Amino acid sequence: MSIIKQMDSKLANMIAAGEVVxxxxxxxxxxxxxxxxxxATIITIEVLDMGMQSIIVTDNGDGMDFTDAHLAFNRHATSKIKDESDLSHINTLGFRGEALAAISAVSKVTLRTRQENQEGIQVEYHGSHLISEGSATLNKGTVVEVKELFFNTPARFKYIKSDYAERAAIIDIFDRLALANPKIRFTLKMDDKTIKETYGTSDFYHLIDQIYGSKMTKDMTIFEETVQKIKIIGYLLSPQIARSRKKDISIFVNGRYIxxxxxxxxxIDGYHSYMMVGKYPIALIHMEMDPSLLDVNVHPQKYEVKFVNESMLSYHIETLIKEALNKKTHQIPEALNRIRKDENEKYTPQSLEFGENLVQEKNDGNDYQKIQKIPDFDFVGVFSGTYLLFQNEDGLFMMDQHAAAERIRYEHYYNSLANPNHTIRSLLMPRSLDLTIEDMEVISQHTKSFESYGFIFNEDTDLIGLPVWILDTEVDLAIETMVSMLAENSKIDLAVLRDSLAKDISCKGxxxxxxxxxxxxxxNILKDLRQCKNPYTCPHGRPTVIKLSHYDVERMFKRVV
Structure with a gap:
């Protein structure tokens, strides 16, 4: 006797609902x-009791006819795809035909809809069962009301989190949907109170202000590039606006949040050295590409996407962010209460080589103009033996001499390590190093790696050649850093080695x-800091310079209120 039976549609919908809802x-x-x-160009979301009592979504979209209003509640009924070939060219957000079927399986749903120049329609489903149908009066578009969510699956209630957590989740998904669709006007109401609203004007400055708060776009960096027919637009908020979690990094592909x-x-790597370790930026990355280059049919909730060449895409995003941040003239942090709280040889600047002090940015006439990243100011003294004080007509500037020197040396060594084919200077006498037996074994196993950076050893593991870019006082430190990295990894990651070596040498030296x-x-510190691509932070993200405006000083002395 057969023990396998066809599952009825109601039970199948309830199981599917666990994946979708x-x-x-x-x-x-x-x-x-x-x-x-x-x-739809206008979408309103109304929520009562964090959505457990009711959720109403109203739009001014195309609407549905009588037949489609019923078919929409059937599982795998969709207007988005018709055959197998459509799966590789999905241009819509939905396509699986599971949403309404899954929602109606675990709630009481009323759908009212009207097409242009047609009569309105209303259908009502409770737990996948049709309860009523008829006409309705409403403007063109659709209204879906979901009541008593999980009324027939009480076990699901134990997975519902606190009111605060559910409220945060609702606001978060609203933010993602709004940021993905700047041309749509969104409104979110919770318990009859408007929480957030966007204008649908495609103005990202206004949109980000509405989502994250006013003045958040101050010092925002925007870039737009097309790489191998993939259009990438980035909205990078100021590195000074740091977060403790990665949740405010949003990636969108063809209008879909992923x-x-x-x-x-x-x-995160693109913001590298602009932020403290353990801190993350607010950034939006919008990509437009041929649908055939990605697969969105990975998970029922459609958050996960597979790309044809994900490693290439991530490389370009990191590179574009670095270039955009380095080109921009950023604001120096102002006022002590706005500074992030997370936290031996003589300086010989003539031995360090840098690029141009001024960065190039396009003006409205498509010509390039040179902009100085660190303003002109006059030296006035030293505070606490560590902070160099400068002033100009805008106020008082404090420079951390250690952080500034770190940034200068970091960029020097980072640039020097960009090309492994270094010019080598031979030593008149072999130079012995304080190495353990384990260190010498690492060097002997990776002789070619050391040679590629310009460090030449003889059979006794003594140095007989050095790259021209390194100072004699920092040879031991450089060797120590490279030995440590090689001992931990079977092969060298050039990008990681380059960054770590530059950081270690710059910090300790x-x-x-x-x-x-x-x-x-x-x-010389001031001169060389001005030559840096990123003169604002040390390699670990600490500020090199902060500003105390005239207003801040006068306020502290009660001259202004």
Whole structure:
């Protein structure tokens, strides 16, 4: 006797609902995506009791006829794809035909809809069962009301989190949908109170202000590039606006918000050395590409996407962010309460080589103009033996001499290590190093790696040749750093080695705090810092210079209120 039986549609829908609908926020996501696919330009979301009592999504989209209003509640009924070939060219947010079927399986749903020049229609489903149908009065578009979510699956309630967590999840999905669709006007109401609203004007400055708060676009960097027919637009908020979590890094592909660890990491790496370790930026990356280059049919909630060449895409995103941040003239942090709280040889600037002090940016006439990243100011003294004080008509500037020297040396060594084919200077006498037996074994196993950087050893593991870019006082430190990295990894990651070696040498060899500097050394620090691509932070993300405006000073002395 056969023990395998065909599952009835109601039970199948309830099982599918567990994949598609796990909390009120996921209901909102699915309904709003349907509205977007219906060409809506105005979408309103109303929530009562964090969505457990009711969720209403209203749009001015195309609407449905009588037949489609019923078919929409059937599992795998969709207008988005018709055959196998459509799966590789998906241009819509929804396509699986599961959303309404899954939602209606675990709630009470009323759908009212009207097409242009047609009568309105209303259908009502409770737990996948049709309860009523008839006419309705409404403007063109669709209204979906979801009541008593999980009324027939009480076990699901134990997975619902606190009111605060559910509220945060609803606001988060609203933010992602709004940021992905700047041309649509969105409104979110919770318990009859308007929480957020966007204008649908395609103005990203206004949009980001509405989502993240006013003045968040101050010092925002924007770039737009096309790489191998993939259009990439980045909206990078100021590195001074740091977050403790990665959640404010948003990736969008063809208007779809996605979660992709590798691309998020590319954004973080792009901000490298602009932010403290453990801090993350607010950044939006929009990509437009041929649908055949990605697969969105990976997970029922459609957050996961597979790309044809993900490693190439992540490389370009990281590179574009670095270039955009380095080209821009950023604001120097102002006022002490705005500074992020997370936290031996003489300086010889003539031995370091840098590029141009001034960066090039396009003006409105498509010509390039040179902009100085660090303003002109006059040296006035030293505070606490560590902070160099400068002033101009804008206020008082404090420079951390150690952080500034770190940045200068970091960029020197980072640039020097960019090309492994270094000019080598031979030593008249072999130079012995303080190495352990284990260190010498590492060197002997990776002789070619050391040679590629210009470090030449003889059979006794003594140095007989050095790259011209390194100072004699820092040879031991460089060898120590390279030995440590080679001992931990079977092969060298050039990018990681380049960055780590530059950081170690720059940090340990930079001017220390409380070290007395003469006027010539101070002038050289300022001169060389101005030559850096990123003169604003040390390699670890700490600020090199902060500003105390005249207003801040006068306020401290109660001259202004």
């Amino acid at each position: 796990d909390r009120p926020a996921s209901v909102i996501k699915e309904l709003v995506e349907n509205s977007i696919d219906a060409n 979660k992709n660890y590798r691309l998020i990491q590319a954004v 930079a001017i220390k705090a409380n070290k007395s500097l003469n006027q010539n050394e101070i002038n």
